[in-house]
Amino acid sequence: MSDVKQELLTLAVDVGGSGIKVMVLDGNGTPIGDRVRIETPRPAKPKLVIEAIAALADGQIVSGYGFDRISVGFPGVVRNGITARAVNLDPDWDGFDLGSVLSQRLGKPVRIANDADVQGLGAISGLGVELVITLGTGFGSAVFVNNRLVPNLELGHHKFSGGKTYEERLGNAALEKVGAKTWNRRLVKAITSLSSLFNYDCLYIGGGNSKVITLKLPENVKIVSNVSGLLGGIRLWQD
Ligand code: BGC
Numbered sequence: 122m123s124d125v126k127q128e129l130l131t132l133a134v135d136v137g138g139s140g141i142k143v144m145v146l147d148g149n150g151t152p153i154g155d156r157v158r159i160e161t162p163r164p165a166k167p168k169l170v171i172e173a174i175a176a177l178a179d180g181q182i183v184s185g186y187g188f189d190r191i192s193v194g195f196p197g198v199v200r201n202g203i204t205a206r207a208v209n210l211d212p213d214w215d216g217f218d219l220g221s222v223l224s225q226r227l228g229k230p231v232r233i234a235n236d237a238d239v240q241g242l243g244a245i246s247g248l249g250v251e252l253v254i255t256l257g258t259g260f261g262s263a264v265f266v267n268n269r270l271v272p273n274l275e276l277g278h279h280k281f282s283g284g285k286t287y288e289e290r291l292g293n294a295a296l297e298k299v300g301a302k303t304w305n306r307r308l309v310k311a312i313t314s315l316s317s318l319f320n321y322d323c324l325y326i327g328g329g330n331s332k333v334i335t336l337k338l339p340e341n342v343k344i345v346s347n348v349s350g351l352l353g354g355i356r357l358w359q360d
């Protein structure tokens with residue numbers, strides 16, 4: 122019998138305002154199996170979202186991808202597994218103990234962080250000041266200094282221009298309203314403003330709407346794959 126310690130497998134979950142995505146990662150964070158996505162149930166109340174995650178988890182098990190633990194990227198502030206404001210889901214998430222409830226439902230340990238924090242964990246190099254923004258339903262943000270995260274940076278709800286927030290100007294509703302050209306122009310302004318605020322070494326842009334970017338980006342600005350929102354899940358287990 123082999124005495125090699127079997128590596129733990131992680132079910133990485135990314136809860137978004139429009140879709141919930143899952144993928145199983147091996148002990149090194151390498152995906153095994155496919156990324157699977159379903160629409161976020163509406164209303165996006167805790168019970169419905171948890172059942173959607175449970176259905177996705179069962180689907181992975183049925184496809185032969187069992188797992189030992191779960192990482193969740195959540196689109197709002199998270200402290201010790203407890204969710205706070207999640208404007209693109211539902212007010213019922215305010216003060217909800219997602220960590221305990223999901224762990225009980227699936228019978229596995231669960232770790233949770235803000236979705237942009239998880240995206241950053243999957244994308245950064247670990248050197249210097251690295252800022253991450255995610256462009257999707259909402260506007261996510263995360264900042265890292267030499268690999269260390271400052272959790273729950275909520276730039277999205279801060280004023281950006283014309284009395285409106287970054288999320289109001291660059292979230293999906295704004296993109297649909299003003300179209301790609303104006304949205305790209307706004308993004309240039311946002312990058313300029315964030316650059317002078319953070320003086321970052323690198324800015325990473327993730328999220329589903331990063332595919333709408335047509336700008337020529339400065340050298341230190343990189344678009345990252347949407348999969349990094351799931352890949353970062355492994356790092357929630359690296360203490
Ligand atoms: C939330 C953030 C989240 C972002 C992207 C914002 O509305 O406040 O916590 O990271 O949406 O999902």
